[in-house]
Amino acid sequence: MKTFAELNFPGRLIAVEGLDGSGKSTQIYLLKRWLEAEGIKVYFSEWNSSELVKSATSKGKKRELLTPTTFSLIHATDFADRYERHLLPLLRAGYIVLCDRYVFTAFARDVTRGCPPDWVRGLYGFAAQPDLTLFFKADLEVSLNRILEGRPKLKFFEAGMDLRLSTDPYESFKIFQGRILDQYMSMSNEFSFVVMDANQNVEKQQVLVRKLVSEKIDLKKFKRKTPLPLPPAWQGDVAIKDHEEDLAAV
Amino acid sequence: MKNSEPKQCRKFFGHGIPRVKPEELEGKLFVVEGADGSGRSSQIAHLVDWLETSGHPTVQVGLKRSTLVSKELEEAQQGNILSRTTLSLFYATDFADQLENIILPALKAGFIVLADRYIHTLMARDLVRGMDEKWLKNLYGIALVPDAVFYLSVEPEELVQRNLSKNATLDYWESGMDLGFSRDVFDSFLKYQTAMAEAFVKLQKSYGFEAVDANRSINSVSRELRKKISAMLDEK
Numbered sequence: 510m511k512t513f514a515e516l517n518f519p520g521r522l523i524a525v526e527g528l529d530g531s532g533k534s535t536q537i538y539l540l541k542r543w544l545e546a547e548g549i550k551v552y553f554s555e556w557n558s559s560e561l562v563k564s565a566t567s568k569g570k571k572r573e574l575l576t577p578t579t580f581s582l583i584h585a586t587d588f589a590d591r592y593e594r595h596l597l598p599l600l601r602a603g604y605i606v607l608c609d610r611y612v613f614t615a616f617a618r619d620v621t622r623g624c625p626p627d628w629v630r631g632l633y634g635f636a637a638q639p640d641l642t643l644f645f646k647a648d649l650e651v652s653l654n655r656i657l658e659g660r661p662k663l664k665f666f667e668a669g670m671d672l673r674l675s676t677d678p679y680e681s682f683k684i685f686q687g688r689i690l691d692q693y694m695s696m697s698n699e700f701s702f703v704v705m706d707a708n709q710n711v712e713k714q715q716v717l718v719r720k721l722v723s724e725k726i727d728l729k730k731f732k733r734k735t736p737l738p739l740p741p742a743w744q745g746d747v748a749i750k751d752h753e754e755d756l757a758a759v
Numbered sequence: 760m761k762n763s764e765p766k767q768c769r770k771f772f773g774h775g776i777p778r779v780k781p782e783e784l785e786g787k788l789f790v791v792e793g794a795d796g797s798g799r800s801s802q803i804a805h806l807v808d809w810l811e812t813s814g815h816p817t818v819q820v821g822l823k824r825s826t827l828v829s830k831e832l833e834e835a836q837q838g839n840i841l842s843r844t845t846l847s848l849f850y851a852t853d854f855a856d857q858l859e860n861i862i863l864p865a866l867k868a869g870f871i872v873l874a875d876r877y878i879h880t881l882m883a884r885d886l887v888r889g890m891d892e893k894w895l896k897n898l899y900g901i902a903l904v905p906d907a908v909f910y911l912s913v914e915p916e917e918l919v920q921r922n923l924s925k926n927a928t929l930d931y932w933e934s935g936m937d938l939g940f941s942r943d944v945f946d947s948f949l950k951y952q953t954a955m956a957e958a959f960v961k962l963q964k965s966y967g968f969e970a971v972d973a974n975r976s977i978n979s980v981s982r983e984l985r986k987k988i989s990a991m992l993d994e995k
Contacts, residue, residue, distance in 0.1 A: 561841065562849070565831040574827050577777050578855045578901055583828070586848040593842035623777035631897035635844050 510638035510700070513600055520600035521726050522637075524611035526693065527645035528686050529667070530655035531707045532714070536645065537609050539715045540722065544605060549731045552599050556610035559590040570666050577622035580666065584615055585632045592636060605731050612636050613700060617692035621685065622672060641725045642700060643718065647707035649687055657682070772878075773900015776859060781903065784866035788903060789988060790877040790968075792959070793911030794952055795933045796921035797973050798980060802911065803873050805981045806988070810871055815992070818865040821875035825856035839937060847885050851898055854881065858902065866903075878902045879910070879966065883958035887951070888938065906991060908968035909984055910959055915952035917974055919945070 513522050523540075525533040537553070544551040557566065566583050569575040575583070599606055612633040619629045647655075657679060665671065668678040669685025697704060703721060705714060722728070769781035789806070791799050803819065810817050823829045832849050835841045841849065854877075865872050878899040885895055913921075922929055929944050931937075935951025936944065963970065969987075973980050 561835050561845075562831070565828040565852075569827050574856070574860075576855075576859045578859060579827060579852055582848060582852040582855050586845055586852055589845040589848050590841065593844055625774040625777075628774045628897060628900060631894065632848070634891075634894050634897070 512638045512640045514640050516637055518600045518637075519603035520606060521640045521731070522596070522600060522606045522608060522611075523641045523643070523722065523726075524608040524613070524639040525643045525645065526610060526613045526702070527707060528647070528649075528652045528690055528693075530652035531645035531647045532655075532711065533643070533645040533707070534609055535711060536643070536705075536714055536718055537607050539711075540718055541607055543719055544607075544728075547728065548733050549728060550602075550604045550733055551607060551731075552595070552604050553607045553609070554591055554595060556608075556614055557584060557587055559587040561590055562587040570664065573665055573671070575666065575671070577619065577624050577671070580622065580671075581615065581619040581624050581629060581632065584619075588612065588615070588633070589635070603731060605726065605728075608639070611639055611642065613642070613693065613696065613702075616696060617689045620692055621669075621688045638700065641722065642702050643705050643721070644693065644697060644702035645705045645707035645714075646694075649683075649690055651708055653683055653686060770904050771900065772902050772904055773897065775903070776863065776901055779863060784863065784903070786866035786868065786870045786872060787991065788862065788866060788872045788874065788905040790874040790879070790905045790908040791911065791984075792876055792879050792908060792968070793973060794913065794918055794955060795930060796918045796925065797911035797913045798977055799875055799911060801977050802909075802981060802984060803875050805977070806873055806984060809985055810988075816868075816870045817873060818861060818870045819873050819875065820857045820861050822850070822880065823853055825853040826860070827856040828853050836932065839931075843885070843888050843890060847881070847890060847895075847898075850881050854878065854899075855901055862903065874905070877905065877908065879908065879959065879962055879968070883955055883962060886958045886961070887935070887954045907987065908966070909987070910963070910968055910970045911973035911980065912956065912959070912970045913973045915949045915956070918952055919948060922948075 513520060523537075525537045527533040541551055541553050557563075562583065566587060569579065569583060596606055596608075615633060616626070616629055620626050663678045663682050668682040670678060670681050672681070672685060674684045675681040693702075696702075705717065707714065769784050771781060775781065791802055791806075793799050807817050807819065823832055828849060832853055835846070835849065862872050862874070882892075882895050882899060886892060919929070922933070929948045933951075934944050934948040935954070936947055938947075938951065940950040941947040959970075962968075971980060971983060
């Protein structure tokens with residue numbers, strides 16, 4: 510797997526990975542705010558967010574229609590849509606693209622669900638390696654507590670209930686997340702994850718994130734020639750709402 | 760019992776589907792491939808009639824018929840807004856959904872499954888659009904190897920006539936208009952169907968399926984298919 514820099518793309522891609530509740534979304538959000546304030550061309554893309562594929566995915570999830578294979582394929586479809594229509598053109602235009610989850614999420618989850626590792630990696634064979642992958646590693650107990658503290662209603666696939674690990678969603682979620690973490694750790698070296706200590710406090714982590722990014726990427730090359738006007742207020746609200754959960758959990 | 764050779768082993772093209780044992784799939788899977796206008800649906804309708812009257816339970820599958828994504832796939836295609844990899848994966852999802860929820864359970868229950876197109880059309884379409892063959896082979900490693908594939912081969916000129924007499928128009932996708940061969944639908948259709956036929960020949964070499972000359976009448980093609988399927992059902 511070659512990085513975007515190695516493929517001579519003018520843009521750079523930074524991905525964050527980690528379990529639910531590892532705080533990665535908060536970190537990438539704060540990174541985005543900083544880069545925007547610095548006048549850098551930045552774009553943020555979230556796992557499982559392609560408009561086109563969304564309705565099929567949510568129908569499949571709600572009606573519990575998905576098998577490990579179709580779960581994997583529909584997420585690959587979603588990723589391909591975002592990759593080809595958004596990420597690639599932006600990277601060619603010299604943007605810094607921030608991804609909340611990248612192909613490694615699929616590698617970890619789908620393999621945990623029983624899909625063959627080679628097959629899953631093959632599906633995503635069209636995707637290049639991020640220039641920087643930050644893996645937020647919190648103790649399993651810490652991430653579980655952050656998510657489970659409020660006893661939220663866990664969704665069927667989110668809790669890995671399709672794997673029949675336990676009839677109790679909370680128990681199932683714990684086993685499932687533990688296995689995903691094992692998968693992540695086993696590919697950490699292969700894909701050069703930079704492992705972040707996600708047990709640390711949020712501000713300290715963010716200082717380190719910004720340091721790592723500026724060391725890896727010569728940020729001044731990515732500045733806009735003309736500054737953008739401030740984004741309308743509602744955009745901020747939406748983003749803040751999206752991250753409420755993570756923030757509340759911390 | 761014509762000979763004592765062991766029955767041909769059921770298998771997947773690649774990794775297959777997690778936790779599915781191919782040896783438990785007792786039914787038969789017959790695939791009819793070919794362009795629009797090659798007579799696929801008529802042939803399948805004839806086969807279903809014949810098989811059911813002979814006492815065989817049948818189930819039919821085909822492209823873009825899954826519960827999971829058929830509607831979304833249709834919508835996305837209407838606008839031609841999907842890029843190639845995305846469209847390809849969307850079709851693969853549609854295929855996998857039918858494979859796991861219809862084809863495999865039906866075969867397990869001993870049904871005869873008739874597939875109105877299978878992975879070969881999907882692969883041929885993508886190959887014509889320049890996608891990587893190795894990538895496609897891995898993707899469709901989930902598919903079960905059918906008991907037989909009948910590729911209804913028809914000359915592109917004849918396909919034009921059949922499509923026009925049926926619909927008075929040539930379909931955007933069946934004409935490969937997304938490829939930009941030509942702004943002229945008629946030209947594009949001929950070029951695209953020629954390229955598709957070439958892709959099928961290429962696939963035929965690695966997948967070893969049978970080409971049936973479908974320039975002939977529906978009835979004579981139908982007789983040939985029945986004869987071949989009969990022989991395979993007798994082997995059981």
